[in-house]
Amino acid sequence: xxxxxxxxxxxxxxxxxxxxxxxxxxxxxxxxxxxxxxxxxxxxxxxxxxxxxxxxxxxxxxxxxxxxxxxxxxxxxxxxxxxxxxxxxxxxxxxxxxxxxxxxxxxxxxxxxxxxxxxxxxxxxxxxxxxxxxxxxxxxxxxxxxxxxxxxxxxxxxxxxxxxxxxxxxxxxxxxxxxxxxxxxxxxxxxxxxxxxxxxxxxxxxxxxxxxxxxxxxxxxxxxxxxxxxxxxxxxxxxxxxxxxxxxxxxxxxxxxxxxxxxxxxxxxxxxxxxxxxxxxxxxxxxxxxxxxxxxxxxxxxxxxxxxxxxxxxxxxxxxxxxxxxxxxxxxxxxxxxxxxxxxxxxxxxxxxxxxxxxxxxxxxxxxxxxxxxxxxxxxxxxxxx
Numbered sequence: 464x465x466x467x468x469x470x471x472x473x474x475x476x477x478x479x480x481x482x483x484x485x486x487x488x489x490x491x492x493x494x495x496x497x498x499x500x501x502x503x504x505x506x507x508x509x510x511x512x513x514x515x516x517x518x519x520x521x522x523x524x525x526x527x528x529x530x531x532x533x534x535x536x537x538x539x540x541x542x543x544x545x546x547x548x549x550x551x552x553x554x555x556x557x558x559x560x561x562x563x564x565x566x567x568x569x570x571x572x573x574x575x576x577x578x579x580x581x582x583x584x585x586x587x588x589x590x591x592x593x594x595x596x597x598x599x600x601x602x603x604x605x606x607x608x609x610x611x612x613x614x615x616x617x618x619x620x621x622x623x624x625x626x627x628x629x630x631x632x633x634x635x636x637x638x639x640x641x642x643x644x645x646x647x648x649x650x651x652x653x654x655x656x657x658x659x660x661x662x663x664x665x666x667x668x669x670x671x672x673x674x675x676x677x678x679x680x681x682x683x684x685x686x687x688x689x690x691x692x693x694x695x696x697x698x699x700x701x702x703x704x705x706x707x708x709x710x711x712x713x714x715x716x717x718x719x720x721x722x723x724x725x726x727x728x729x730x731x732x733x734x735x736x737x738x739x740x741x742x743x744x745x746x747x748x749x750x751x752x753x754x755x756x757x758x759x760x761x762x763x764x765x766x767x768x769x770x771x772x773x774x775x776x777x778x779x780x781x782x783x784x785x786x787x788x789x790x791x792x793x794x795x796x797x798x799x800x801x802x803x804x805x806x807x808x809x810x811x812x813x814x815x816x817x818x819x820x821x822x823x824x825x826x827x828x829x830x831x832x833x834x835x836x837x838x839x840x841x842x843x844x845x846x847x848x849x
Contacts, residue, residue, distance in 0.1 A: 469779040470834060473654040473755060476825040478715045484707030497681075498703030500710060505664070507713050512639045512647060514666045516673035519701035519709070520680055523628040523650030523663035527598065528555035529676045529699065530624045530646040530665055534596050536561050541592050543583055545575045545600035545607075545626070546788040546800065547810040552600050552626050553789050564594065565790040567802035568810040572746045574607035575599050577615060578803035584619050586801070597623050601630035601640050602786075603743060603819075604656075604723070604752035609635050609643050624648065628663070631656055632720040632752040640752075641666055651705075656719050656754050656824075657712035659705040722824040723753040726831060730756045730820060733835045737842065739764040757785060759816040766845055768818040774841040780834055785817030 488500055501519050509517040520526050536542060538560035544553050546565035556563045566583055569576035580597070587593055597616055599607050616623050623644030627633075630640040631649050641647025647666045651659040665676050678684075683696025701709075727742070734740050739761035745751050760766050768784050775782045788810040790800035802808040821834050 467779045468830075470781065470821045470826060470830050471823060472781045472783055472819060472821055474823045474825060475653045475658045475660075476719065476823060478711055480711040480714065481708045484711045485704055488704050488707045493703040496700045496702045498706070500703045500706040501701055504701070504706035504709045504713075507710055508649065508664050509666055511713065511716070512642045512666050514642050514647065515668045516670045517664045517666040518673050518676040518680060519706055520663045520665060520676075520699045521701060522551075522661060522699075523626070523648050523652070524551040524555060525680065525697070525699040526646075526648040526650075526663045526665040527552065527624065527626060528558055529679055529697070530648065531555055531559055531561070531596060532679060533646070533672050533676060534622055534624075536595050541587065541594040542596045542598060543580065543594045543621075544598040544789070545602070546790045546808075547573060547602060547786055547813060548600040548626065548789065549628075549786055550789065550792065550794070551628070552598055553795065556598075561595070563789070563795060563798045565788070565795070565798060565800045567800070567804065567808045568602075568813060569608070569803070570809055571744060572605050572607055572749075573602050573743060573809075573813060574605065575612060576803050576809065577608055577611035579801045580612060580615055582803065583799075583801040584615060588619070593619065594621055597621055598626055599623055599644065600626040600628075601633060603757050604630045604633050604754035605743060605745065606630065606633055606635040606640055606749045606751070608746065613643065622646075628652075629655070629754045630752055632716050634750045636748045645669065646672075651709055651712075656723065656752055657709070657716050659701065659709040659712065662701045662705050662709065664701075719824050720752045723822060724751075726822050726824070726826065727753040727756045729828070729831055730758075730835070734758065734838070739766075753822070755819045755822045757817055757819045759813065760818065762816060766842065768816065771818060771838070771841060775834070775837055778833070778837045780837055781821060783819045785813050785819065787814050 505517040540561040625644040627641030628650035633640040651662040680699035685691035743757040
């Protein structure tokens with residue numbers, strides 16, 4: 464019996480044009496880090512985001528790290544950060560020996576709660592420990608409530624780093640995700656909406672800061688005839704080869720966004736009428752790239768996301784739980800956490816009830832129907848639906 468083709472959560476999807484740009488790098492012999500394709504890729508992404516400059520880096524994590532360094536984060540400083548996110552959003556805070564303070568989610572976007580953020584600001588002011596930066600994550604492609612968050616951060620004179628690793632191509636009130644804060648961060652990891660295999664970018668309207676980012680990402684090598692270094696640098700620059708892949712991928716970004724949104728709509732049509740199943744909302748005046756279609760399953764159904772993951776795995780279908788909140792991670796057990804809820808924090812509820820469904824743009828409609836049929840079959844066996 465032939466084994467069924469595995470359906471992955473969000474695999475890379477090549478356009479077919481990437482080989483041409485990689486061949487261009489080979490023909491020019493610009494294989495090592497840096498080169499004309501890196502410069503071109505930076506400009507293409509910056510233009511798309513509507514900002515003045517971008518620095519192509521080895522990862523989104525590197526971009527967050529350098530954003531913190533550009534702001535001047537030092538040992539003992541405090542940085543506020545969304546709690547419902549991948550650990551890479553907060554690890555760079557630890558790189559600089561600063562203290563993460565985690566902010567809970569709210570139900571309308573699943574992102575940083577402005578009420579909880581204000582509580583954290585008020586407490587920080589009382590303690591005389593104003594944060595040096597706020598890292599706002601746009602989860603699964605959905606923008607946070609940026610008007611409220613920007614107003615708070617401006618009132619306390621604290622810069623924003625937008626972790627838009629999952630939200631390239633999303634918009635907030637007509638502005639591109641990642642273009643609103645002082646710095647924006649993109650990821651081009653293999654599972655993102657477009658990929659360079661591995662890589663990231665820091666973008667900003669502050670061209671001087673981006674130029675310094677490039678300097679720090681290139682081992683902080685001074686412009687001398689010999690190797691001269693006066694401060695600690697990092698090996699964070701993107702290679703010319705990978706930038707070529709990125710240029711070709713950017714040409715299909717808008718198409719990928721629409722494909723992701725169509726995948727979401729098919730799931731919505733198939734699942735939204737099932738009592739107890741809810742799909743991640745889209746906040747008014749925003750457009751999500753729907754990087755991953757994500758649902759929650761009410762506890763009253765007595766169906767747990769882990770059970771569904773195991774059932775789908777038997778059908779060669781990959782699904783995954785929502786991110787475990789960082790304030791619940793052993794790594795951050797000593798870090799403060801702020802929530803607006805009196806009972807269960809929103810991020811903890813989302814973790815307990817949330818499930819990410821296969822959302823790859825290369826997935827065919829028939830494959831998506833296979834996922835939907837497998838979900839329906841499991842729920843039917845549990846007498847959840849008839």
